[in-house]
Amino acid sequence: MGTIVEGKGLSKSFGGLTAVKKIDFYLEEGEIVGLIGPNGAGKTTLFNLVSGIFHPDEGKLFLNGRDITELRPFEICRLGIGRTFQIVRPFLKMSCLENVMVGIIGRNDRNRGRAEIGREAEDLLKFVGLDGFEGTIAGNLTLIQKKRLEMARALATEPRAILLDEVLAGLNPSEILQALALIETIRSKLKMTIFWIEHVMGAIMKASDRIIVLDQGEKIKEGKPEEIVSDPRVIGAYLGETDA
Amino acid sequence: MNVKKFWIPVVFIILAIFPPFFLSQYWLHVMIISLFYVMMASSWNLIAGFTGQVSFAHAAFSGIGAYVSGMLAVYLGLSPWLGILVGMGVAALLGLGLGYLCIRMGGIYLSLTTLGFSEILRIIITNEDRWTRGTMGLQVPGFFTEYSKASYYYLFLIIAILLLIVIYWIIHSEMGLTFRAVLNDELAASSSGINTIQVRILAFTISSAMAGLAGGLYGHYLMLITPDIPSLGQMFLVLAMAVIGGMGSFVGPILGSFLLEILSEYIRIYGEYHVLIFGLVALSVARFAPEGVIGILGKKWESVWAR
Amino acid sequence: ADIIKIGVVGPRTGPAAATGKAFEEGIAIALDHLNAKGGVLGKQVEVVFEDTGGVPEKAASAFEKLATRDKVPIVVGESHSSSALAEIEVANRYKVPFIICEAWHDDITKKNYKWVFRAGPVNSGVVDFYIAPFVKDNGFKKVAIVRENSDWGVGIAERTETNMKNFGIPFTTLKVERESKDFYTELTKIKAENPDIILAYIYGTGLHFFVSQANEVGLSPKCLILDGAGPPSLWDTFWKNVGKAGELELFMSSMHEKVHLTPTSRKFWDDYKKKYGKDPTDYKTRSIYNVVLIAADAIHRAKSTENEAIVAALEKTNLEVTTGIVKFGLKQGSYEYHQWMPPMLVVQWQDQKQVVVYPKDAATGSLKK
Amino acid sequence: MLEVKGINVFRGEAQILWNMSISVEQGEIVTVLGANGSGKTTLVESILGVHHPKMGKITFLGEEITFRSSFLIARMGVSCVPEGRRIFKDMTVYENLEMGAYPMKARSFLKETVGWVYSLFPVLRERGGQIAGTLSGGEQQMLAIGRALMSKPILLLLDELSLGLSPKITKEIYGTIKKLHQEKVTILLIEQNATLALRHCYRGYILETGRITLQGTSQELLGNEHIRKAYLGL
Amino acid sequence: MSEFLMYLTNGIVMGVIHAISAIGVSLIVGIMKVVNFAHGELYIFAGYFSYHLSISLGVPPLLAMPLSVFFIFLVGIGMERTLIRPTYGDEMYSLIITFVLSIVLQNAALLIFGPYPNKPPNLISGATNIFGLYHYGNQRLLSFFISIGILVFIFYLIKKTWFGKSIRAVSQDRGMASLVGVDHYRVNMLSFGLGAALAGTAGVVIAPIFPVTPTGSSAISLTAFVVVVLGGMGSLKGCVVGGLILGMMENLGAAYISTMYRQIFGFIILILVLVFRPWGLFGQKTQ
């Protein structure tokens, strides 16, 4: 196992507000890493940095040892980092199938027919549980379905590492269980590294190998799930007193 | 490709060979102009209908093609056959440049910038009358030494068919899908590995080049190039044809071009009312049948031979 | 058929649509006149009026339609030099006789096309025989030439410059945008030069803006303004738009209520008044009237609608129209070939009345400065 | 107070709600549970006048509102935290809150209510001038809740209340819900975290593919075997 | 020197005039994401209305002006209800509809009012000698001050009133706005009507200086677009600044560079701004 993604001293400010402060992190191949923290801690911003939507004010970002700090989103995607959005953004006026096909095209490995791409997209839709929705216009899906669609689209780009921003939000406990199984399959079958943000503690504790906790842009804790839940700083900032 | 899909265009093309044998000079002229508009409306549709970028510079690009080719012919004696290719190249380059400027902004900004561009072009052309002969128009040689409507008809026909094939291929390729993705959500497309900038510029460049080519042909056919070619009035016609025919469909603009050009021959007798009638037709179609005549004829028909 | 169709080209839409209106009126009167007399060759005369929109390319196409679709034996009209220049090429290609009435560019007849005639003013003629002598004879010391960026503006301004150079009268030239509305900057520049006459080669509303703003910035009436085209100073809206600033403005015209050069002119005036209940204002009404008569006369004398015959007849024209007796020049090599220029007048607004101030022999009053 | 009687609701061609009836009494907290796509949001939106049922009837405070426009319903004192937050992205945080107090009745208390919302979510005070679209997901959720409170509603519809909120904030929000309840605000709550929802309400409905399949007090529901399996993941 | 001051004065006056003719476009773009191509035509119609009311019907000019604006307001409302309403949320669709509409209205104006330019009577005549350096038309000065008054009023309306806030909310999420109690039909209608009325206001205020002609409408729309993009879409402050920049550039450019290229300067700065600050001088950068 080797490190695939690594960030060193990443910082990002918006006006006077520093959303991400000097964060170091790494993702090992095949790992599931959770990212938690209070609202506004800078989690999504960190994802935006990694996927190239923002460029860090300071710090460097590496993918397999290659410096990707200044690359644009599509380049990073083609190098192997896929993502979903917390506030979903499927291609609203296109069908589900087309949404996923775009992801496949985004891989940029040419010489394949539209028909074959279509077939592959169908498989991916089935994989995330959207079979039967191929022709549905994405705008007509429910929020959760849109999230799954985004996941299929991200998977379609065949990333080495995939960034999932709150894909479980809005699922009920039993649905969460199914989703966790899906995530596990992504790791084991598709051999992808998973970096995910989640506020559903039960799930993230259960499925993550390692958890990073942010607060006010800074990394306040990193470690195994058990270590995290008992850390007083994490409890104070994020979990709140009673529960644990 | 299934058989049905294949033979319908072929029949059309074969039918298109015959008009010079029975049409009068006058109607042949109308057909030639219609073919010009087919090229313009279809290539405009490529960006407006398929990537949703309503450009107002399309007529301007055809003007660039026309003027470049025309001026090369007049001042350097270059053959129009080469000239139109150079004109197309220059239009493509400027399209690339303008596309590059516009990619940062979507929608309305693009529309207004292209509007500005076409105004700048118009002003330059009218003011630099020493070279362009201003509003007086630049007299240029034609393609053929012997003036013959039939030859022009076939020339326009062949090139129009070539352009249509390219357009058809683009919208039915992966590129077409990426165009739409970029249009839907640029950030999401980018994060899915689509080089959004490239896609947008590419679309813009291709369509500008096509307009440049069409403009060059048109100029050498009329043997007179005036600032009216790159004017907003011309732009209106092109837009009206695409809208009336059906934007975002392959056949729509083709149909629209013939419909409108032929219609205009009939309503010409109403003189001053004729632009108004045009406008009203376009307006009611845009308002009540946003998918155009094609939409009215029904998707079914289109699916037979275009999709 | 029992009908002879005469083709007409002119702008019915676009910025110069006003000319189209003037043309329609003139045509109506001419047709009434001709058909009342039994038409031509025993047939009624009709007109097919194709719109050019004031755009050369549309003009060429309009002409082409007249030639190929309507197959008219002769075409008359046009008021834009740019359109006319495009049309003469088509006329030449299809060998259709064409009589132009109000496009002033030299090249139109200078090209010496067999099929092209002009019974109307030509830039060089207007400048050489009227504008330049007017400036010289009235002792103006410094001239400002303001020209719009159109074919007509460019041509007439260049000719004027040549003339001024010959006379040794100092001048400056300022180019303006045809669609400008605000001339303060231009006027301030002119004011700095301190001219005593401005030759304004601006057609259309622009002229109204120019005249009224010249007054606002204190340039006129100290310095006089001559409208080199004419019609804009006669439009109904002129006085409304310029207000008092119109006083003492000068303009070119070929028509004046008191100056009737021929009996036909009087008849035209009466017919017009009868039909429209007002005095004619735009002299283009009369110009088109003239060319329709000339065309009918040529067909009549040619006894056929065949193109060669018509041209032959045209070359022998000797017809009285409202502005004089038409005779086309036949010497090749200059703009005078197939050209007949009507006499022109320089008119000044004095107390909102038109006073002919030049040439002296037609004058109804004297120039006020 | 709110009475939904046998409504059939369509979205486009598809029927989403089938003969659905629920009722909410003054001062109650009622929850609706259901799997994804079962029609919870559609139900809420139908009450709000976004969709109009093909059949059936909705009454609020004794008045029929089945075909009333949303804004009129909102002016009757119904406010909501919609699914997906739907804050006004290009307006500032403060302006978003102001918009919450749009109905005439609420405008006069504007200053007070803003103060109250700010005390509930201090982050929003800090960010008062920030363009709302740049807030983090959770901050936007807080803003959406704050905005809904601004009109001092008598009926509050909460769709996915705790979505994207940190556990700590979630707890605080439920604290607030309790307070609102004490102030006699009626609440219809939709929440994926069924345990949490049931713990805070009196009664609940279970929605499955557009039909009510079960209803009862929270105790009853918590005790139901099927529910424990399907919704609580126990 | 006096010449330079003259150019400057005229630049400022024309700048404010540009701003007032653009503010209607800016408002509608900002609020409804609709570029109203028919803006110039509404302006022209207002100019003709006020001309015909005062000249043909003898209504006093000071009454004719607001009356015409009110007519245009009604026309705007009519437009919104019949043509614009179905286009909400689809910028391109509305762009096409209003573009075609502008051609229709322009030709209609040509038929109704004829091709000749017309102007309502001046409210004030003559010129003022400014500092003894140069003369400046009184009507221009008057229109300048009226325009400033209107701009201030619009600022107040949009930024400070509930009506202003509600139209902004509707512009961002129609459905949500109605969920907080905003009658979005009415707001949309009124704000489009307001934008139209502003076009009309510009028309009646400016027509005494620059008579209206049907064919002049596209130039008016174009100038308005340049101003709006310069300042940043939907930014009212930007609209004023954009107008001033354009006014200055046109006058100084015409004075010191070329009178022929007067109109091009605006477009050139426009392109420059778009290269370096695509969201305009005062617009917000959004993703």
Ligand SMILES: Nc1ncnc2c1ncn2[C@@H]1O[C@H](COP(=O)(O)OP(=O)(O)OP(=O)(O)O)[C@@H](O)[C@H]1O
């Ligand atoms: N474009 C921006 N401009 C200004 N501030 C921003 C911008 N984007 C994010 N922020 C601010 O940066 C902070 C971090 O935001 P981020 O979205 O990363 O939070 P998060 O950890 O994902 O929170 P949540 O769990 O609520 O989604 C927030 O306070 C947010 O308001």
Ligand SMILES: Nc1ncnc2c1ncn2[C@@H]1O[C@H](COP(=O)(O)OP(=O)(O)OP(=O)(O)O)[C@@H](O)[C@H]1O
């Ligand atoms: N615009 C639409 N057009 C057609 N069908 C739609 C549309 N929006 C949603 N649906 C369908 O309506 C059904 C119910 O959707 P709804 O949003 O009410 O579910 P929900 O219970 O709120 O689900 P979730 O837990 O995912 O929010 C779903 O099957 C969805 O596919």
Ligand SMILES: [Mg+2]
């Ligand atoms: Mg987040």
Ligand SMILES: [Mg+2]
């Ligand atoms: Mg829902």
